Amino acid sequence: MKRTLTIALSLVLGAAIVAPVFAQDQFPDVPANHWAFKELSELKAAGLLVGYPDGLFRGGRPASRYELAVAIHAVWTNLKNQQDALRAQMEDLMKRLDGFATKADLDALKAQVDA
8 A cells, every 4th residue: 555655656746747848848829639730749848949038838829020030049059069969079079089999000010919
């Protein structure tokens, strides 16, 4: 009984912690059965679509040029940040590879072993 209660409480607490994370990936004014719901949720989760300050998407109204500029800037900023992160990872990997032997080193070692 104690174990069952522990498992049940763990599941409830886990759901309470995870539910807000999923809720943040959705716009409250876009119903789950909307044809673009999945795509909008994925774009929001990736940081490519932020919506209005009140958290709404307001997809039923036309977007102004200013709003399109803000949306494009959000995409550009996100991609630039990803590019910067990848560049830093590449530099880190290159530093780590500096200590490894080159093909010439391995060929010389093979020649010594074969001799």
